[in-house]
Amino acid sequence: MxxxxxxxxxxxxxxxxxxxxxxxxxxxxxxxxxxxxxxxxxxxxxxxxxxxxxxxxxxxxxxxxxxxxxxxxxxxxxxxxxxxxxxxxxxxxxxxxxxxxxxxxxxxxxxxxxxxxxARYFLSAVDLQQTPQGSIVRQDESRRIYVYLFGRTILVASVVTAVCIILGYPFAYALATARPRMQRLLFFIVMLPFWTSLLVRTTAWIVLLQRRGVLNEILVAMNIVSERSRLELIYNLSGTLIVMTHVLLPFFVLPLYAVMKGIPKQYVRAGKSLGAGPVRVFLRIYLPMTLPGVLAGAALVFILSLGYYVTPALVGGRTGQLISNQIAFHVQTSLNWGLAAALGSILLVIVVVLTMLLSRVTQRGVL
Known part of the structure; x- marks a missing residue:
């Protein structure tokens, strides 16, 4: 309940x-x-x-x-x-x-x-309105913001998920195949973000990425960028992507590690003994057996990204805001709870549809 x-x-x-x-x-x-x-x-x-x-x-x-x-x-x-x-x-x-x-x-x-x-809240949530004559038309161009924000939210979630796959797969492999001592160290690295407040982690990234931050100071000192060409990495979409990837990466690594740990090493050795090279063994044996973990981790990261609020609010600026920030604005500031509920309901439908598609793809063995 x-x-x-x-x-x-x-x-x-x-x-x-x-x-x-x-x-x-x-x-x-x-x-x-x-x-x-x-x-x-x-x-x-x-x-x-x-x-x-x-x-x-x-x-x-x-x-x-x-x-x-x-x-x-x-x-x-x-x-x-x-x-x-x-x-x-x-x-x-x-x-x-x-x-x-x-x-x-x-x-x-x-x-x-x-x-x-x-139905006016749902119409507003997709940038539509009802005329006095009863027909449905698009909002004025200056008020069409929600469809664009939904698109940006899905794009950000997709990019964060893709980056987590690229960074998390080799890390999970190293974690699953490392010796006990190294494995404990890698586990500590994965679990450390969970022991640190999200607000602290986000603030640390602000210190690192701001125009006068640590990263820009290092790049200027090494003459990689000039004083006038400092990188704009915070309070925009770039800052949202970087910080969300850091926060959500453990949610991809842990499910994938659980799958990798359960793969018998005999399968890989059998492939090698039958004459397959390392690349062929990886592509034909190891990768297909780890795809359920990749799928589970990617789905978890993507769904969490769709509803992320704190990080875009702190580091997103004007161009890094997501639909969740608009929902929070209507709940806390404009007090338009009906529109906030409609936006949240559409977001819920997107998540449910994606979950059902994922379940069907898994059942049919597509991956």
Missing amino acids: TFLAPIGFMLWKSVYDPEVAGLLGQTRQALAKWQTSTGLPGPEGFDALSRDLRDLTGDGRVSQLALRLNRERSGMRQLIEVTADAIAEYDRPLLEIDPRWGDPDTWVLLKRMTQPLT
Whole structure:
């Protein structure tokens, strides 16, 4: 339950938004039977909204409604606040307060926002929106960020996984074939990151990689780079890739080591005794037997990379941010939990699909 309940709450939150419906209860009832194709709602719709705004002014919740509607359409905050003040002071008709209440699109937005079950969060999560006429179109170009971030997240996860395979395979082989004393040393190297705080490790990389950091100072001292050509290795995508690879490399090495340790040495010796060279023995015997470990380690690193948050937040800068950072922003700063839940749900679906594909590939013996 502790595992499934938060996931279920996230999925429900991504399609359920009762906030506006709770604030505009009378308006919701009045607009329930209104056909948007008929233009403006009848007088009962205007009167219901006036009563709701008067009640919200008395409760001090007008700003809550204004902020929530402004998140969907720019300018709604000013319209709601001005209208609420005028109703409280003069009790004038809505059309006399602001001519924008004569725009059918404004009422279509109100009707859509007063429906608790909604798909708008998922539409926003893939850079789409619903027009007042009901069609689905792309967001304005300045607001299309989430599809790009999903693509960048998958790209970063793929690159980190590939680098972990390149670095981790020979290290795991050395760990599996080393003598006991050397093996203990290599194990210490693998386990050391787990004994160190992630924040400490990330801060250490900042010291090493920054423009005036250790690495750049060494390169300048050795005349490999000039003073003006110092490498930009931090607060960008490069910093995210370097630090994530360092943090996640042990998660690839350990599963692969477990598989390598279980491979009988007689198989390799048999291949050599039958005349195969070292390269042929490796490609035809050893590598195929280690592929389950490679697959398990790569899947673990890739899935962990998809949801990584701390490292991109500290060293990613503007170009190294991933989708997890946007999820955290909407949870902690913008308080748009519905959009955060939709983004998290899409990320969850990606992980589940990849896991199912991995399981099917393994069952069919493709690797």
